[in-house]
Amino acid sequence: MENKRVAVIGGGLGALSGAIRLARMGFSVHLFEKNSKIGGKVNEVVLGAYRFDTGASLLTMPSVIDELFSFANANRSDYLDFVPVDPICRYFFADDSTIDTSADKAKMKAAISRLSPTDGEAYECFLNYAERIHSLTAEIFMFTPIHEFQKLMKLRHMQTLFRLHQIDPFRTVHQSVSRFFSDPRLIQLFDRYATYNGSDPFQAPATLNIIPYVEYGLGGYYIKGGIYRLVDALETLAHEQGVHIHTSVKVEKICQDGKRVSGVRANGQKIPADYVLCGADVVIAHNELIDGHPNQRKRLNQLEPSLSGMVFLWGIRGKYPQLAHHNIIFSSDYGAEFRQIFKHLQVPAEPTIYIAITSKVDSAHAPACGENWFVLLNMPYLTQEQMWDKEVVRVRNFVLKKLKQLNLDIENRIEMEQIYTPQDFAELYASNQGSIYGISSNSKTTAFKRPPNRSRILDGLYFAGGSVHPGGGIPLVMLSGKMAATLISADNGLKIDNIVGPQVQV
């Protein structure tokens, strides 16, 4: 293969996973990350004696990570420990009731029946329905670059396409969840899964009900030492495979030679490459890194970004046994919350509050008499009208007041604090309008509209990460890296069957 060169833009998990695979396949790989460390939205911060994951906090589909390690002829368990989370999450409803959720089916059914006696059976039916969507869609939507139609049209894919009506694409998440459960609290709980890829449960197609199956059927995990340990492990693996990682280097342009990429420009210098794997947000890449092609730029800018968020990192004195590792304190009107976020693009008056506390399981993450709270609230993507300085003050007061009502009076116990707004996400990770999951899935056709892993305007240009197929979240962006690497190697004439595992089909 003569060591064909690949320039990789960004050290997010999508690009990093792709880089590891390409190096394994014999490409000469250079990865450029504008920040001082890699990982992108999977990030960590230490404030005094408190340590925080500042992005992802729950891991699903860990088999995707295992498969990457085995592709690189390594054993994941030599690098990382996955810890099943049970309860997966403690939910607090507006009427003061609570529920602990679990991937243990019997436990979960019992917890649901305690909350709403008639809904225990409904849970089993719902889980079967979600599993059916998973079995029909996983291969075609998660493990296949669906935009590669010629390669896609294998008989078994055609069969899936003919059965598409069975994946419930015509109802919304909320409409379908409401058909199963009678208790509005459970409807709110299962509606929430649309937010896992940054979407609105009142608009997103019910196909997204695959997500509760991924969590309850396949399990929710923590990584010992913090989710950022995944980045450390992948960085080690990348070095072992020969990936050259350059941090604090911003790619300024993707260089073009006619219809083909010829490298990237950084620090004013051209770095020649045969292929470019772009892990930066696809919309930002077309706005800032790729000259020309105005129609493509316009089209991409019309896609609706996903949810953004506001994050408070709080190092807090005291122990709070009322809270579990993962907690959700629901708003009293979920419909209003999402109308404000997606229709009016405003900060919701009463946001749902998510709190993750890794010191519950990793005592080194906080002093002996303290806890490290990662508090995340759903927010709209950035517009000109929002005034984040004011909103931060209002939302902070709202959260503290709401916590006080739950007998969590922490206002005078916060020893360390750091705050992130959608503006910070846009600046830190160059994410389009501060979105944290790329493109929203608020329409029936999103799975097909999501930008592909291979550029249609420039030969040799490929994309990975949350803004392209198959979407946001740790496992999916890692699969996007797999698809991009596989497409590059196919373009380079490598025999795919010899180099990919069973899950990615091209």
Ligand SMILES: Cc1cc2nc3c(=O)[nH]c(=O)nc-3n(C[C@H](O)[C@H](O)[C@H](O)COP(=O)(O)OP(=O)(O)OC[C@H]3O[C@@H](n4cnc5c(N)ncnc54)[C@H](O)[C@@H]3O)c2cc1C
């Ligand atoms: C608050 C929050 C909570 C989340 N919770 C979860 C969760 O619990 N579970 C889960 O699975 N997922 C979660 N996610 C989503 C998940 O973290 C992301 O989908 C995933 O990490 C994104 O990976 P990516 O490959 O798209 O790259 P990104 O993380 O977007 O990284 C892109 C990288 O490219 C770099 N870059 C951009 N432009 C350039 C350039 N021109 N030159 C050089 N470098 C550049 C950026 O600096 C960045 O490091 C969460 C995200 C956030 C922010």
